[in-house]
Ligand SMILES: Nc1ncnc2c1ncn2[C@@H]1O[C@H](COP(=O)(O)OP(=O)(O)OP(=O)(O)O)[C@@H](O)[C@H]1O
């Protein structure tokens with residue numbers, strides 16, 4: 440059975456958009472987690488100066504709409520002589536926004552680690568840095584993992600905002616076809632299914648990671 | 661007899677306040693190799709704070725610490741890290757690393773602090789686990805161990821660092837009465853091997869059998885000190901005597 444030209448167009452566009460979405464989401468999710476862990480650790484253990492910097496960063500990126508952050512990165516930075524491609528602007532915006540939220544989960548988890556863990560390490564001659572890296576963070580990460588996974592799922596959905604900076608991903612690609620054929624309901628329903636599939640896949644991967652990191656005494660199983 | 665051995669640890673006039681409250685008021689202690697000193701006294705007397713001052717987990721406000729005739733500079737991080745490597749500590753609530761197995765708990769300080777290779781560290785860790793009778797538990801996590809087993813892993817972990825002195829802060833008081841025995845046996849074994857120790861404990865059998873000297877702490881001071889035969893001699897009206905009588909009565913009630 441041959442698909443109608445509309446559906447042929449639609450799926451070609453959507454599949455291309457899907458690839459772009461994935462290219463946006465994966466680096467933003469990984470970068471968000473890594474920067475989020477660093478920012479969360481600095482916000483909890485950093486000296487006054489770095490702690491204040493990291494707190495300001497988190498406050499700004501959690502306190503302003505992502506749309507505005509993307510605007511500033513793409514349309515504002517050229518005023519300072521910094522030109523980003525639409526793709527880079529989007530990835531940078533998503534990473535920084537996601538990391539700000541991740542840092543909050545990480546910080547909460549760090550604060551929940553009992554002081555005995557820190558004392559135990561110090562008593563063995565660990566430096567403060569070693570204690571954080573080898574003892575506190577591995578535990579905190581396991582406690583934060585649910586929150587971090589949730590944030591990645593949000594990220595998948597707000598990645599559709601990339602069209603603001605003219606980066607054509609899943610939603611953008613679908614919208615073009617919808618406008619061309621004037622068939623909005625069908626197109627957006629199908630886009631919704633694409634996102635549902637993406638999120639389901641992410642949930643499966645996150646479950647796998649959680650499973651691999653599982654340790655008796657951390658969360659349920 | 662003890663005086664002709666030269667001290668390996670000298671702690672002099674340690675003072676510590678939290679806010680306006682003086683918790684330790686000029687407390688001193690000296691240990692020669694193989695000495696076992698036991699801290700007793702009422703709750704809040706400052707025993708834990710004193711032990712934690714000795715390895716600078718709590719930074720003293722003033723006083724001196726000398727290890728092997730080398731003065732520790734409280735402001736030098738390197739001095740403090742070295743001090744902590746050479747003075748092991750056992751806590752009341754174990755403080756095992758919850759995300760690591762029994763083996764991992766022992767290898768992680770060997771690898772990160774002593775910079776041993778993975779293989780060397782594991783060999784050493786297995787040896788120490790065997791010493792405390794837990795060879796078959798190396799791959800279990802703290803959540804899967806009993807309290808007594810956790811404390812024995814903690815002891816193995818401290819010993820693997822080859823400490824010159826071991827500080828023990830009520831090592832048995834978080835334990836179920838049925839599990840106290842296994843930890844006491846390990847500690848007695850250390851004493852037989854000549855381990856130098858300072859221990860806060862209310863365990864009457866440890867006080868009687870191990871102490872070279874008893875130090876009675878109250879309100880941040882050592883108010884009485886001496887060998888157990890003298891302090892606990894029948895008819896002696898010492899505070900330590902009264903305190904141990906109380907402990908005896910309690911253990912009779914329990915047992
Ligand atoms: N970080 C702290 N801040 C303020 N006060 C503290 C702190 N640590 C200990 N203290 C106080 O110091 C006093 C001595 O405490 P410490 O734990 O050293 O006593 P202890 O002799 O070990 O008692 P216990 O037998 O109950 O363990 C207590 O009154 C306690 O409240």
Ligand SMILES: [Mg+2]
Pocket residue numbers: 707708709829830
């Ligand atoms: Mg105490």
